[in-house]
Amino acid sequence: MSDPVLSIRGLSKRYDSGTEALKTVDLDIERGEIFALLGPNGAGKTTLISIVCGLVNASTGTVLVDGADWRSDYRRARSRIGLVPQELTTDAFEPVWSTVSFSRELFGKPRNPAKIEEVLRALSLWDKRKTIMKELSGGMKRRVMIAKALAHEPEILFLDEPTAGVDVELRRDMWAMVRRLRDQGTTIILTTHYIEEAEEMADRVGVINKGELILVEEKRELMKKLGHKDLVLHLAEPLAAIPPSLAEWNLRLSDDRRELVYRFDSRAERTGVPSLLAALRDAGIGFKDLDTHESSLEDIFVGLIHQQRSGAAA
Numbered sequence: 493m494s495d496p497v498l499s500i501r502g503l504s505k506r507y508d509s510g511t512e513a514l515k516t517v518d519l520d521i522e523r524g525e526i527f528a529l530l531g532p533n534g535a536g537k538t539t540l541i542s543i544v545c546g547l548v549n550a551s552t553g554t555v556l557v558d559g560a561d562w563r564s565d566y567r568r569a570r571s572r573i574g575l576v577p578q579e580l581t582t583d584a585f586e587p588v589w590s591t592v593s594f595s596r597e598l599f600g601k602p603r604n605p606a607k608i609e610e611v612l613r614a615l616s617l618w619d620k621r622k623t624i625m626k627e628l629s630g631g632m633k634r635r636v637m638i639a640k641a642l643a644h645e646p647e648i649l650f651l652d653e654p655t656a657g658v659d660v661e662l663r664r665d666m667w668a669m670v671r672r673l674r675d676q677g678t679t680i681i682l683t684t685h686y687i688e689e690a691e692e693m694a695d696r697v698g699v700i701n702k703g704e705l706i707l708v709e710e711k712r713e714l715m716k717k718l719g720h721k722d723l724v725l726h727l728a729e730p731l732a733a734i735p736p737s738l739a740e741w742n743l744r745l746s747d748d749r750r751e752l753v754y755r756f757d758s759r760a761e762r763t764g765v766p767s768l769l770a771a772l773r774d775a776g777i778g779f780k781d782l783d784t785h786e787s788s789l790e791d792i793f794v795g796l797i798h799q800q801r802s803g804a805a806a
């Protein structure tokens with residue numbers, strides 16, 4: 493990778509409470525990419541973002557933001573970054589316009605009404621510029637948080653769980669907006685619990701668990717690894733054993749012999765599900781119901797860690 497816009501080396505964090513929130517993270521972010529940091533609750537996502545943005549002190553390590561050291565050259569480094577935090581923090585009685593333009597001034601940038609107008613228009617907030625914050629809908633408030641983060645024209649935008657608790661429509665809206673920002677040249681780093689969100693949005697995905705960056709990959713590669721689904725067939729009658737004619741599907745029979753489970757790659761062109769159902773009919777095995785389960789993120793992490801360890805041992 494040439495000339496990363498963000499370069500993180502040996503970053504670790506142990507809070508005063510003794511919690512080791514980050515264990516020696518190394519990460520380069522490419523200019524102009526959308527990078528999703530994917531991990532369960534407590535994985536260390538917010539800690540990582542907070543350190544890079546100068547809100548939390550690292551225990552060890554260094555960060556270069558567009559070449560500027562985030563400790564010795566803090567102002568320059570910080571001015572390159574916009575942060576949209578998880579929680580909405582604005583003055584309820586302030587209108588949208590002044591809320592956003594104040595954020596620009598905080599970075600010591602000269603007033604620039606044309607720039608503020610551009611940001612508000614890009615986020616479809618122009619019509620609301622005179623509305624006070626408390627009269628906005630939840631989705632609008634989130635947009636204002638993004639406008640605030642963009643008001644000083646940062647190169648890198650951090651979005652900490654941008655769609656937590658928002659409905660599906662707003663989530664799609666947010667994704668489209670993030671893509672537009674990327675198309676205009678902003679580098680985007682977002683954190684998420686949702687595999688679906690990482691899949692939809694990111695160019696690259698970093699998986700973090702228990703403070704450890706388990707892997708960083710191109711989205712397409714990662715999704716191949718995450719694509720397993722289980723088809724569970726609830727049988728009409730308990731089955732003594734799986735007949736040899738079904739061997740090719742590698743089915744699993746539950747301990748009570750009432751469920752057959754077929755694991756398949758949901759992204760493959762041929763999942764094998766239709767042919768399995770036909771083979772079951774031919775074998776005279778009836779079922780009352782069927783459902784599919786996607787592995788939880790937790791299961792996937794366990795799998796990835798396992799894969800990594802066995803890879804390292806090989």
Ligand SMILES: Nc1ncnc2c1ncn2[C@@H]1O[C@H](COP(=O)(O)OP(=O)(O)OP(=O)(O)O)[C@@H](O)[C@H]1O
Nearest residue numbers: 507509511513531532533534535536537538539540
């Ligand atoms: N200020 C703090 N003091 C002590 N421990 C903290 C503090 N902030 C976070 N932690 C702990 O550090 C670990 C990582 O937390 P962090 O908030 O970074 O995770 P996260 O991946 O952002 O989680 P979530 O998805 O729930 O927001 C957790 O065990 C958390 O309890």
